Structures are given as structure tokens and as C-alpha cells.
Amino acid sequence: MPQLDQTLAPVLDTLVRYAAGDILPLHTPGHKRGRFAPPRLKELWGEAVWRLDLPSMTATDNLQHPQGCLIEAQALAAELFGADATNFLTGGSSQAVSAMLLTAAPPGSTVLMPRNVHRSVVNALALSGAVPKFLPHGVLADCGALGVDAATIAHALDTEANVSAVFLTRPSYYGLARDLGEVVKLCRNRNVLLLVDEAHGAHLGMCPAGGPESALAAGADLVAQSWHKTLGSLVGSAVLHRGRNSRVDPFRLQSALNLLHSTSASFLLLASLDAVRQRLAHDGREIFARTVAEVRELAAAINALSGLRVLSAENDPRLAAHRCDPLRMVVSVRETGWNGYDVERLIRTEFSIEDEMADWFNVVLVLGPGDEPVARERFLAAMQHVSAKPRAADAQQELASQWLQPPIPTLALTPREAALATSEAVSLTKSAGRVCAETVAFYPPGIPFLMPGERITADIISASQSLRGAGAYCHAMDESLGTIRVVR
Ligand SMILES: Cc1ncc(COP(=O)(O)O)c(C=O)c1O
Known part of the structure; x- marks a missing residue:
């Protein structure tokens, strides 16, 4: 049960209060509440955004040393998401990933990870000086990496020296998430930290049961989430959660974050995180339950079309021990003879739809509460077009498995x-x-x-x-x- 007042939005309210005051801003930023803003931007963005665009100052707070509204807002987020502590970030999950490795993986130590990590992990390794040990994992011939199983992790823990952490990307870009329970136990028993890149799964904890459990609920030590990707905050805003019962030292974590934070973190981004949390606390679960139901309907309509199939753990034995992100739609076009890149070009040019990504066999969509019904209708029409115009199989498709692993x-x-x-x-x-x-x-x-x-x-x-x-x-x-x- 919430103990804090989740109807508040301390960061946003602080900005609004300052903006409403009749204060002469003899301080940064130089646009001076928009009076020196480029006229074109002012016309496009309106007045409010400039008045709310405040720096770290006495009236606001400071991400490097939070004392006021940020402490409150982060505590509210931690409570809602089931974390011990939550840190707001303005550098995306890229920043969260760097902070995780700087905190948990000392120079020269080994971090166990599958290969399907995001490139931000490479940057984080370069910053931290830790060394990756790539773990073997299953591969679906038509959409890449499966999660690493606990036995593989156990074996690596037995055979690799100086392991500081296990790092998992979950859910994958294709929305696949392996259950985490056993890995959590293993990491705890072996005194190794479990770091989860949940950049694409910030909404998991808001979705109805049946989908992947959130990494925080499963017991991970640190969890990175790009709220901007699926929860509606401004691009670049993200959080790094410290799990309940996490073994990570909070001071070490804050020091790592301080190596990465700008001293001028954008309060627009921070306020957007705060406002998202306030809204989700109010009716996030209802909103996401509705959206999941709409996405299921769309998936059923696509599955009824000849040659098309939506990836689903429920009826795909290859996905045992996995669950699928209910809002990530992976449509296999393989049996139509089309390749995903051509379908992507078709839906862009003929249907004015941008997907999240395509590969040889699939187009991948990120769906969410912000999608209007017309978006689902138009995508369905595009898929009807593809289904009705099968092609001779693309010979190059056979090459595809090569790059999947x-x-x-x-x-x-x-x-x-x-x-x-x-x-x-x-x-x-x-x-x-x-x-x-x-x-x-x-x-x-x-x-x-x-x-x-x-x-x-x-x-x-x-x-x-x-x-x-x-x-x-x-x-x-x-x-x-x-x-x-x-x-x-
Ligand atoms: C798995 C994964 N982790 C981390 C990131 C970095 O997230 P951000 O763009 O919020 O910095 C991404 C970005 O696409 C990603 O796909």
C-alpha cells in the first residue's frame, strides 16, 4: 500500500511555482524565460516550456546532490515501482547502464553477459575498465537471441574468475524475457550482483499478469529503465532503480552517477519523469490493461492473415521459460516471401507508418497507450496488403541466420x-x-x-x-x- 502521497508531483510543482512568480531571472539559462529564445522555437513551442526550463538552483534542486523536490519525486517513483531507491536521469538508459557498471564492476573484473547487449554497454565497459565474458544463449532462427538460462550462468560462475556482476538485457528488442527467479537466487548465493537493462520494459510492472515480471519484482540489484521509450516522458529521460534488498552500496551508486550527470540536468526532462509517475500512480494499471487488450485484438487480426504471424510465447514451444512483452509486436513476414526491410519501406512509403525496426524476417512495433485506433487500423491494412501479395522467397533470407548470431x-x-x-x-x-x-x-x-x-x-x-x-x-x-x- 502506498505510504506517500502519489497525487503530488514535487519537481513539476516546483517548476510551476517558480515560473508563476514575478521573479527577474538574473541567472542562467540565457533565454531568460524565453525572452531571448529563438523566435521560431518560441512560436513552435509556446511560452510555457521556456518558463519551466530552469537549471539546478536554490529554487529547484540538484541531481548530483538532491535535497529537495528531487528527493521527494525519486522516493515517490521508488515506492510506485517497488524499488528501494530510484534515481532520475537525463541521459537515457545509456547513462543508467554506465552507472550500473561503474558501480558494480571494478576495473579488471569480469561481467557475465549475453551478446545481445545494447551498444551503450560497450561504452560502459570502456568507462569502467571491466571485461565482458559473453555467455552462450539460444537463438530463434527468425528473430535472434533468447534469454540466457540459469544453468549457463551457474557454469560461468563456477569457471570464470573474478566475476563482479551478471548483466542481462531484458526484455530483448523483440520483447522476449526469460523468467529471472533462478538467476536471482544464483547471483545472491554466489555474491554476484545482478544488473538488468530494462530499457524497453519500464511498463512491465504496469501491465496485467501474464507478461514478463519486472526485474525489480524478481529481485535484481540494479535496473535501468528508459521511461521515455514506453511510459510517455520526454526523450532522454530514464531512471536507475536500486532493488529492494539490493546489495549495492547507495553511496557508491551516487558517486558513479555523479561521474556521469551534467551539473545542468534538464529539469524539463526531470519534471516529465515526475509527471509520468504521478499519472501512472493514478490510473496506470487501468490504462495499460486497456492497451494490452487492444494489442491482443490487433495480434489476433494479423494472425488470421495468410503468411503472417505475431511472435507469442503462449503458442510457441521454442519460447518455453520466456514471456513476451505484451506491447512489443513482432510480426514475422517470412512466409509471405517478403523480407522485413522491404515491408518497412512499403509501410513507410505507402501507409505513412514508421515501425520501430525491421530485420530480414520481421517488422517490430512498439505499441502503447498513446496509439490511436487509426494506427492499429492502418497497420492492419498494411499487413493485409503484404499478405495479399506474396513474393517468391528472397534468396538472401537464408543468409539472415548468420547475423542473428x-x-x-x-x-x-x-x-x-x-x-x-x-x-x-x-x-x-x-x-x-x-x-x-x-x-x-x-x-x-x-x-x-x-x-x-x-x-x-x-x-x-x-x-x-x-x-x-x-x-x-x-x-x-x-x-x-x-x-x-x-x-x-
Ligand atoms: C537494450 C537497450 N539498452 C539501453 C538503451 C539506451 O537507452 P537510451 O536510448 O534511453 O539511452 C537502448 C536504446 O535503444 C536499448 O535498446
């Missing part, structure tokens, strides 16, 4: 050593045998193909080239992948 290169240097080393650009085709100095990831989902410190192999080169050739968007210093940065 590309071979994991060996680590020649730690990510930190390689990321900070002097590097040079060489032709990708001639880079086999060199040590990579950058992160190469196909985005989304942004899982690293290569990370700093890894030795480049011929397999990786050809898998990257075929993905690039298929139109997947590559994040790398040279997006064309003509060249790659390697350690000099």
Missing part, C-alpha cells in the same frame, strides 16, 4: 584499452586479424557486431557486408563500412 570474436585488448588507444582507419575488406577500436552495430537493435578490443575475422567482415548490402542501418565511424577503425 554472428561469431563472437576473441578479445585481444580490454574494451577500455582499445577504445582509448590510438587508432587508424583501414579498409574493412583488409581488416581481418586487426584489433577493432570502435563499435560496429546495426541499428536497431544496436547489438554490437564488433566492439573495441575484438579481433576482426573474415566471418564478421562478410556478415557485416551482407547486412549492409540488405539496407540495414549501420552505426560505425564509417557508416558505409568501406573502412573500419583499428588499433594502430
